[in-house]
Amino acid sequence: MPYSPADTAFLRNSALRTLNTEQAAINGLKAKLDAHFDRACELILACQGRVVVTGMGKSGHIGGKLAATLASTGTPAFFVHPGEASHGDLGMITRADVVLALSNSGETGEVTALLPLLKRLGIPLVSMTGRPDSTLARHADAHLDSGVEREACPLDLAPTSSTTAALALGDALAVALLEARGFTAEQFALSHPGGSLGKRLLLRVQDIMHSGERLPQVALGSPLRDALLEMTRQGLGFTCVVAPDGQLAGVYTDGDLRRTLDQHQNVLRLTVDEVMTRPGRRITPDVLAAEAVRIMEDSKITALAVVDPQGRPVGALHMHDLLASGVI
Structure with missing residues (x-):
């Protein structure tokens, strides 16, 4: 039913449904943590270069945040737009790097187009998709399953629950790496020297x-x-x-x-x-x-x-x- 100003509970009930759906999506990730997650961590911990994160559209936005989180918690990382990568930015990726590719469908053309070069250079690939049988997942050295039952969008179209799940799974990966490295508050402060956070961490x-x-x-x-x-x-x-x-x-x-x-x-x-x-x-x-x-x-x-x-x-x-x- 369309919104009516007389229905004062409409907006709040809609918000509650969204939060409940996204909460269920995050809870569903727990059962999907398997040996692939361990393998992804091992590949990144052994990486001599940087983690190159890529993704298109909403997955790209999540990827950009994940790259920033990794970089600030002891895992050197940066984001590369897959469309730009196919037009020259692939030169930013080296054999010493690990690529972390996000795509809910696992079939995003701009992302899968990178597969041949990654394979030729022998660059390890960690994928995060909602479909373990997708092209991206099948060609990855480790696959992180971020699949959800449904989007919070009532049309089940707009990326909502899927992006929330990908964000949460990315945070879980970053924190696992942080703890595995024994990353300290002082090390965290070195990449956060400004503002109140830097003061709280650096000031003696x-x-x-x-x-x-x-x-x-x-x-x-x-x-x-x-x-x-x-x-x-x-x-x-x-x-x-x-x-x-x-x-x-x-x-x-x-x-x-x-x-x-x-x-x-x-x-x-x-x-x-x-x-x-x-x-x-x-x-x-x-x-x-x-x-x-x-x-x-x-x-x-x-x-x-x-x-x-x-x-x-x-x-x-x-x-x-x-x-x-x-x-x-």
Whole structure:
């Protein structure tokens, strides 16, 4: 039935049917993971060149995204349009590469036209199609079955469920390769240096900590008054308490001050080591700033002392610094 403005549930019900159909398509992929998936991973892991992804139309759009995902997760890859490949861009493909070709039908002319040259050069071919008996699937060294029962399109024509399944299967391939390579967050950051993602992955404590004259610190045994003055002067909500050998003995924080006022009547007679927190949460300068966020959140604190390998305070880090730097 056509849409009527009076039918307020029409649009939402349509959306729900689409989501349910595409969810079923993704769930159906689980039973199709077989030795071909393993073989595809092995071919790509052994590749000395790059993964060349190709596909036409909607499959090409999915292929472009998959190439980008592979490239950013440790598998060098790029996308080649199959139509352009037949008119000169095949020169971009070398014997050291692996080709990953996407076609829901497995019969796309622009893609199957590449088969003779790939075979002649001995370039491994991984196909992703919805038809295991298709031309592309039969000539591939490994075939990834992305077939779906039906498209989410009510006409069963527009690529919807099939492209969603191909996208999900491509992500599964990329993540399997990532884990097989032991790919790390730091390696991921090297290809994502810009924006908040790059900051979160690349920024280290030493890049944003307060050091030198901005490091709040008092000597062990100092009057509590001196610690309070130092906290006020630096404005970080805490101060390091340093032992005679230069090591961090503990910290005195705003929270410690509230507890001191609650438990002691004459705070001016106290020394800082009587009421400080021992040994105090600490971190080293080379640790990623994102790890500092985790420590603060887990410990429910807003500041950290930064110490060198010998345990001597060299900096101070506040949650506000992490916010200002874009890590959070």
